[in-house]
Amino acid sequence: MNNHSQVIEQYQRDGVVRISQLFSAEMITKIREELQRYICEDLDAKPADARTLEADGKTIRNLWRLEQHCPYFRQLAQQAELVELIGQLVGGEPVLCGVETFSKPARIGSGVPYHQDNAYFCQTPPDMLTLWIAIDRVTVENGAVTFILGSHQQGMLPTKPSGVTGNSIGLANEPTTPKSEQFCATLEPGDATIHHCQIIHHSDANQTDQSRLGLLFVYRASHTKTDSQLKHDYTTAVTTTPPA
Numbered sequence: 001m002n003n004h005s006q007v008i009e010q011y012q013r014d015g016v017v018r019i020s021q022l023f024s025a026e027m028i029t030k031i032r033e034e035l036q037r038y039i040c041e042d043l044d045a046k047p048a049d050a051r052t053l054e055a056d057g058k059t060i061r062n063l064w065r066l067e068q069h070c071p072y073f074r075q076l077a078q079q080a081e082l083v084e085l086i087g088q089l090v091g092g093e094p095v096l097c098g099v100e101t102f103s104k105p106a107r108i109g110s111g112v113p114y115h116q117d118n119a120y121f122c123q124t125p126p127d128m129l130t131l132w133i134a135i136d137r138v139t140v141e142n143g144a145v146t147f148i149l150g151s152h153q154q155g156m157l158p159t160k161p162s163g164v165t166g167n168s169i170g171l172a173n174e175p176t177t178p179k180s181e182q183f184c185a186t187l188e189p190g191d192a193t194i195h196h197c198q199i200i201h202h203s204d205a206n207q208t209d210q211s212r213l214g215l216l217f218v219y220r221a222s223h224t225k226t227d228s229q230l231k232h233d234y235t236t237a238v239t240t241t242p243p244a
């Protein structure tokens with residue numbers, strides 16, 4: 001893995017850091033196979049909140065709660081080398097909170113509105129992050145996640161229900177930072193980003209013929225607690241457009 005001290009420094013300064021080749025090509029093939037197996041063999045028997053579909057009502061937009069539903073992914077997210085780095089970034093004992101996909105299928109994959117993840121996670125202090133692993137190649141065109149560098153230092157901004165299924169809560173006001181000044185996280189398969197739960201980010205719809213599948217591991221430090229105001233706002237939003 002890339003040099004830990006550089007990763008930590010960049011994460012603290014910018015709120016997001018890109019890591020090259022976190023997983024090998026062989027591992028990405030195995031992950032792809034396991035996702036496919038889970039979708040074909042297990043998903044139908046899982047509760048409705050195990051997935052979100054795209055607007056066509058049949059294509060998978062997100063898989064949720066894989067850490068509960070699939071031992072392979074729970075173990076993958078808890079491997080020692082990863083957990084050691086995550087502990088340094090969250091400043092405490094890491095707790096795995098979620099394993100999910102943002103699948104963004106070719107031509108169908110929908111966009112994600114500007115948001116801060118802690119509007120969903122509702123944790124204080126905000127010692128929580130997401131490791132976003134590219135399973136497919138991620139390009140500007142197929143809907144790379146785009147971040148406003150340093151925005152994690154602004155605290156939590158006002159939110160509003162977004163009406164987007166799978167991303168129910170967004171920023172009340174669109175950021176004014178031009179897209180040209182945002183960090184667009186283009187990635188090769190096996191590359192990853194780690195982003196802080198307060199960084200402002202979004203992604204566009206996938207209008208290309210290339211799928212843009214991302215696998216996400218979410219962790220918090222064991223000392224974080226639920227913030228009741230954030231939880232209230234999130235509950236209002238997610239009640240309108242469940243499951244997330």
Ligand SMILES: O=C(O)CCC(=O)C(=O)O
Pocket residue numbers: 102104112117130132143144145201202203214216
């Ligand atoms: O993968 C995407 O397009 C969006 C991901 C995201 O919003 C997140 O990781 O919080």
